[in-house]
Amino acid sequence: MNRMTGIIKESIIEPEQFSEYIGSTIKVHGSIYKVRRMSGFAFILLRTKREVIQCIYGEEFSRFSLSEIGEEYSVIATAKVVKEERSKTGVELHLIAVEILSRPAMESPIVINNKKVDTSMENLLNYRPITLRNxxxxxxxxxxxxxxxxxxxxxxxxxxxxxxxxxxxxxxxxxxxxxxxxxxxxxxxxxxxxxxxxxxxxxxxxxxxxxxxxxxxxxxxxxxxxxxxxxxxxxxxxxxxxxxxxxxxxxxxxxxxxxxxxxxxxxxxxxxxxxxxxxxxxxxxxxxxxxxxxxxxxxxxxxxxxxxxxxxxxxxxxxxxxxxxxxxxxxxxxxxxxxxxxxxxxxxxxxxxxxxxxxxxxxxxxxxxxxxxxxxxxxxxxxxxxxxxxxxxxxxxxxxxxxxxxxxxxxxxxxxxxxxxxxxxxxxxxxxxxxxxxxxx
CATH class of the missing domain: 3.30.930.10 (Bira Bifunctional Protein; Domain 2)
Known part of the structure; x- marks a missing residue:
């Protein structure tokens, strides 16, 4: 018989802890906010509960294909924490692997991953469950x-x-x-x-x-x-x-x-x-x-x-x-x-x-x-x-x-x-x- 003790074992590292793990491999979960494809690599922005984290996909260290993921996929990412002064968090994550937890059934009817949701107030409120993710x-x-x-x-x-x-x-x-x-x-x-x-x-x-x-x-x-x-x-x-x-x-x-x-x-x-x-x-x-x-x-x-x-x-x-x-x-x-x-x-x-x-x-x-x-x-x-x-x-x-x-x-x-x-x-x-x-x- 299982018993609940109230003790939650967290294997996921929170963004505020990243600086403690520079050089280490960690797991972090979130939704893919934006994918910026470049030549041979990509910036992948991961939306966590409070911050949007910059992750790097690179052909030399990522063990999955960029085509496997898309915006609003819920994932658990395995990544190496690398120091990066230009990042808001002071680090960036080099993605090694991703476990896909869920995929959206269809593409979002409204763009939410720009600096602001550029639409009318009517649309902003009509699509509230989505626009609030901005x-x-x-x-x-x-x-x-x-x-x-x-x-x-x-x-x-x-x-x-x-x-x-x-x-x-x-x-x-x-x-x-x-x-x-x-x-x-x-x-x-x-x-x-x-x-x-x-x-x-x-x-x-x-x-x-x-x-x-x-x-x-x-x-x-x-x-x-x-x-x-x-x-x-x-x-x-x-x-x-x-x-x-x-x-x-x-x-x-x-x-x-x-x-x-x-x-x-x-x-x-x-x-x-x-x-x-x-x-x-x-x-x-x-x-x-x-x-x-x-x-x-x-x-x-x-x-x-x-x-x-x-x-x-x-x-x-x-x-x-x-x-x-x-x-x-x-x-x-x-x-x-x-x-x-x-x-x-x-x-x-x-x-x-x-x-x-x-x-x-x-x-x-x-x-x-x-x-x-x-x-x-x-x-x-x-x-x-x-x-x-x-x-x-x-x-x-x-x-x-x-x-x-x-x-x-x-x-x-x-x-x-x-x-x-x-x-x-x-x-x-x-x-x-x-x-x-x-x-x-």
């Missing part, structure tokens, strides 16, 4: 992985507990028309717009909680900044003294994550030529003051006193960058009319809330603020808005039986990644985008 395309999502690692690590140092909340819910956190309905065994249910209700509930359990997970918005937008399913980085924290505690926590989280990228994702950053922002501090400005600043600096009439137009977000970024050097700006004290029913109003001015948005390079990437924690205050505000309080009985249970002052935020991971990489469309930072026109692949 070296630069997959680097995007390694960087996104690094951001999540950084966020998790930082929040763990701050004593947050990671939670996983339901995505099928009885009521929407924000209500309105932008919510997907579904039939749940004969009952009406919805896809969660955010983990808002549940993360607030869990503040009463763990005090500080976070989640990185999908959320759903049935918005009929078709813009470069909107998705109908996206990944939200949420945290909620109790016993806050001010909603500024939340902004301080997010500032620290971003600083930590960017440093994590510098330390562990240099390869991808250099490949994509990413210029990481310096985040020593993030300035803040009140919503009304931001509106007035934009109007003054650009001689623009203020048309909407309740929210920002996308163009205003870009203009605010430009003026703040010029004045402070920061690529981030917290905009605070949004009008109460534009914030959800659980947003706490400013005791000094009930027309505004103790809430904020974080703008990054001219795009809103985070919304957060302090929540109402008192039961009577929450019920009163819901009644003022004409909401049916009974429908929120399970949510209000936490208020009824006592909650500390608390607040939190939600960050759009794809938006943040997209702006970090200097992209012009959030779909480019989404593995398999879901928008009003796209359900596959």
């Amino acid at each position: 070296e630069k395309e997959r680097a995007i999502f390694k960087i996104q992985e690094g951001l999540c690692q950084g966020f998790r690590a930082y929040l763990s140092t701050q004593k947050f507990t990671e939670i996983h909340t339901p995505k099928i819910v009885y009521a929407g956190a924000e209500g309105g028309a932008n919510i997907f309905k579904l039939n749940y065994f004969g009952k009406e249910a919805y896809l969660a717009q955010s983990p808002q209700f549940y993360k607030q509930m869990m503040v009463g359990v763990y005090e500080r909680v976070f989640e990185i997970g999908p959320v759903y918005r049935a918005e009929k937008h078709d813009t470069s900044r909107h998705l109908n399913e996206y990944t939200s980085v949420d945290f909620e924290m109790g016993y806050i003294e001010s909603f500024e505690d939340i902004m301080q926590m997010e500032t620290g989280m971003i600083q930590y994550a960017l440093n994590h990228l510098k330390e562990h994702y240099r390869f991808e950053l250099e490949l994509l030529k990413v210029k990481l922002p310096e985040v020593k501090e993030i300035p803040t400005i009140r919503f009304v003051e931001a509106k007035e600043l934009i109007a003054k600096e650009y001689n623009r009439e203020i048309k909407d006193y309740e929210d920002f137009e996308p163009e205003e977000e870009k203009l605010l970024y430009e003026v703040i960058k010029k004045k402070t050097g920061s690529e981030f700006i917290f905009v605070t004290h949004y009008p109460a009319k534009k914030r959800p029913f659980y947003a706490m109003e400013d005791p000094e001015d009930k027309e505004v809330t103790l809430s904020f948005d974080l703008l990054f390079r001219g795009l809103e990437v985070t919304t957060g603020g302090q929540r109402i924690h008192d039961y009577e205050d929450q019920v009163s505000k819901m009644e003022e808005r004409g909401m049916t309080v009974d429908l929120f009985e399970s949510y209000l249970m936490m208020h009824k039986y006592g909650m500390p002052p608390h607040g939190g935020l939600g960050m759009g991971l794809e938006r943040f990644t997209s702006k970090l990489l200097g992209q012009d469309n959030v779909r480019l930072a989404t593995l398999f985008p879901r928008d009003r026109n796209r359900l596959i692949p």
Whole structure:
């Protein structure tokens, strides 16, 4: 009887270990990314889990025919490690033999092994399982992985507990028309717009909680900044003294994550030529003051006193960058009319809330603020808005039986990644985008 011990015997050498094996013969696996035939030899690029490795086929040392292999063949290669200063890895592999594990059934409909996939966004997304194999395309999502690692690590140092909340819910956190309905065994249910209700509930359990997970918005937008399913980085924290505690926590989280990228994702950053922002501090400005600043600096009439137009977000970024050097700006004290029913109003001015948005390079990437924690205050505000309080009985249970002052935020991971990489469309930072026109692949 075989028994599993959890010990994996690796006979395959990883690229980061190659320098330790110069002059030795090793085995490495991967997919053949590109074959460049020359006179009497060939460059064979092997795509491994993180890097594309340069291998050399030579008639004097290779014991197989070049005609036996092709692009996207999965292989185990036996090769000699030879020092090569001009290579990214400092070595090159002289191929001795290859074991073919699989062959593609047909030729790829799209060229993926150039420096970039030179095609329309429609094709890029239609052939996503293939185009993601491009070296630069997959680097995007390694960087996104690094951001999540950084966020998790930082929040763990701050004593947050990671939670996983339901995505099928009885009521929407924000209500309105932008919510997907579904039939749940004969009952009406919805896809969660955010983990808002549940993360607030869990503040009463763990005090500080976070989640990185999908959320759903049935918005009929078709813009470069909107998705109908996206990944939200949420945290909620109790016993806050001010909603500024939340902004301080997010500032620290971003600083930590960017440093994590510098330390562990240099390869991808250099490949994509990413210029990481310096985040020593993030300035803040009140919503009304931001509106007035934009109007003054650009001689623009203020048309909407309740929210920002996308163009205003870009203009605010430009003026703040010029004045402070920061690529981030917290905009605070949004009008109460534009914030959800659980947003706490400013005791000094009930027309505004103790809430904020974080703008990054001219795009809103985070919304957060302090929540109402008192039961009577929450019920009163819901009644003022004409909401049916009974429908929120399970949510209000936490208020009824006592909650500390608390607040939190939600960050759009794809938006943040997209702006970090200097992209012009959030779909480019989404593995398999879901928008009003796209359900596959």
